[in-house]
Amino acid sequence: xxxxxxxxxxxxxxxxxxxxxxxxxxxxxxxxxxxxxxxxxxxxxxxxxxxxxxxxxxxxxxxxxxxxxxxxxxxxxxxxxxxxxxxxxxxxxxxxxxxxxxxxxxxxxxxx
Amino acid sequence: xxxxxxxxxxxxxxxxxxxxxxxxxxxxxxxxxxxxxxxxxxxxxxxxxxxxxxxxxxxxxxxxxxxxxxxxxxxxxxxxxxxxxxxxxxxxxxxxxxxxxxxxxxxxxxxxxxxxx
Numbered sequence: 001x002x003x004x005x006x007x008x009x010x011x012x013x014x015x016x017x018x019x020x021x022x023x024x025x026x027x028x029x030x031x032x033x034x035x036x037x038x039x040x041x042x043x044x045x046x047x048x049x050x051x052x053x054x055x056x057x058x059x060x061x062x063x064x065x066x067x068x069x070x071x072x073x074x075x076x077x078x079x080x081x082x083x084x085x086x087x088x089x090x091x092x093x094x095x096x097x098x099x100x101x102x103x104x105x106x107x108x109x110x111x112x
Numbered sequence: 113x114x115x116x117x118x119x120x121x122x123x124x125x126x127x128x129x130x131x132x133x134x135x136x137x138x139x140x141x142x143x144x145x146x147x148x149x150x151x152x153x154x155x156x157x158x159x160x161x162x163x164x165x166x167x168x169x170x171x172x173x174x175x176x177x178x179x180x181x182x183x184x185x186x187x188x189x190x191x192x193x194x195x196x197x198x199x200x201x202x203x204x205x206x207x208x209x210x211x212x213x214x215x216x217x218x219x220x221x222x223x224x225x226x227x228x229x
Binding site: 043051093099103 | 116118152153154155157168170202204214215216217218219220221222223225
């Protein structure tokens with residue numbers, strides 16, 4: 001069964017700093033990898049989706065990379081802002097399984 | 113208006129009650145999902161519907177009963193729940209059949225915070 005791990009569980013950084021969030025998965029047979037953001041008391045918002053054939057995907061200040069062979073992905077946030085404070089989750093759909101496996105997330109706090 | 117709307121936002125129910133959660137999507141998607149989010153645990157997939165047909169039941173107890181009358185609406189009927197069922201229940205939708213729809217992003221509602229007393 002696919003297992004998805006996100007370390008650290010929580011991270012605090014001063015405003016303006018660049019930061020990297022990590023995601024690892026045990027089964028490299030995946031369709032893609034997805035990054036989501038969740039604000040307190042809210043649902044998840046899709047940020048980026050990287051296909052299994054891609055190495056990275058960019059959206060604004062966000063850049064996600066994927067190394068399928070090593071079972072790792074990173075989410076890079078440039079010039080962090082207080083509005084980036086949220087929990088960030090990664091998720092992978094495994095081939096042969098009709099499921100999207102989620103990590104437990106990294107709670108990011110950007111301090112003004 | 114958000115793409116995926118869930119009602120109610122909060123629900124408190126006793127173990128002998130019967131209640132229903134409602135989800136509606138306005139995105140023209142044809143796959144819908146129920147997820148359970150408990151504290152410090154990964155999101156757990158409960159049910160998947162594709163073109164109104166249930167394609168996944170992830171070993172969920174029978175006290176949870178889904179219903180998908182059309183591609184825009186999804187319900188979760190609850191009866192004789194246990195305190196450990198207290199959680200945030202999230203509905204999501206996506207384009208395409210469920211098996212391949214993970215190639216398009218899931219759109220989530222804001223969830224129903226359920227407390228079972």
